[in-house]
Amino acid sequence: MRKRRVQANWGSISVYIYALFLIAPLYFVVVTSLKGVGEISVNPLGLPAVPVFNNFVEAFIRGNIAQYSLNSIIVTGSAVFLSLLNTVIVSFCLYKLTNRLIGTVLYAVIISSMLIPGVGLVTLIQLYQKLDIYNTLLGPILMGATASLPFNVFILLGFLKTLPKEINEAATIDGCNDRQHLLHILLPLVKPALASLGIFAFVSNWNSLLGPLILLKNKELYTIPIGLLEFRGSYSVEYNYMFAAILMTSVPIIIIYLKFQKFFVEALAGSVKG
Structure with missing residues (x-):
């Protein structure tokens, strides 16, 4: 019984790690899309200080x-x-x-x-x-x-x-x-x-x-x-x-x-x- 619990725990940990690898790129894309040009180089991984929703409008028009x-x-x-x-x-x-x-x-x-x-x-x-x-x-x-x-x-x-x-x-x-x-x-x-x-x-x-x-x-x-x-x-x-x-x-x-x-x-x- 204890062996099965250990295997189940390791299985759950593996799933969480795999989910983290999937979520991390999505997080990076979302936070980067809400930053200004200067903030991307200064704070590449952190949350935007002030979300710039106008990026979506500019991207839609310019792109x-x-x-x-x-x-x-x-x-x-x-x-x-x-x-x-x-x-x-x-x-x-x-x-x-x-x-x-x-x-x-x-x-x-x-x-x-x-x-x-x-x-x-x-x-x-x-x-x-x-x-x-x-x-x-x-x-x-x-x-x-x-x-x-x-x-x-x-x-x-x-x-x-x-x-x-x-x-x-x-x-x-x-x-x-x-x-x-x-x-x-x-x-x-x-x-x-x-x-x-x-x-x-x-x-x-x-x-x-x-x-x-x-x-x-x-x-x-x-x-x-x-x-x-x-x-x-x-x-x-x-x-x-x-x-x-x-x-x-x-x-x-x-x-x-x-x-x-x-x-x-x-x-x-x-x-x-x-």
Whole structure:
């Protein structure tokens, strides 16, 4: 009994330490966003003497947050929709081929692609230039829609495999074709997995820097991560404005995560069982 208590205490201490590592950067961002330029260098870790809430107004105006947010919404929303659509189609095809050799081979090829490092950016730029979608929002959309396909298929297919086989048999007896089977039977049952994948896709595309950075040239097309670089000068960085902009642009992610966090556990548990 005493040994279990010691283990429980060490477990609690580990959790608190881990939480501290997560909270410390957030604290630094919040307090810095409320300080003046001079106070940041004098008192970098302490609370602001007088909170400067005007930093948020200045960051919103000077950082062109409205335009960059609109671009991010377009890119992220379109990429999430296409990502989920691709995932559903590929996962359903593999699900129908579960007991066949071709299905096993295709699944192995798709999953093994997660081990391939992200290279070939020059080739990607040349391809997008030939397709006449370079320096357009369509470029980051397509890049974001296909980047996480192997991971998404791993999660959704694992969730599909946990469904009782009697569901498929009942659908066959009722005369459902593949489209009806997918839309009216399977998709309603895998909503937790789709919601989780949607959140993952939203966060990764909303925070994506590399794709928009190499595919966009016009300032009017910049997304939020690139726009945050506007606060970085040649010799200094306006951390108070940058961190204020980071807090403002993080609000959508926080709201969506808090609303749908319960789906994470269900989806990951389903993928492990599958």
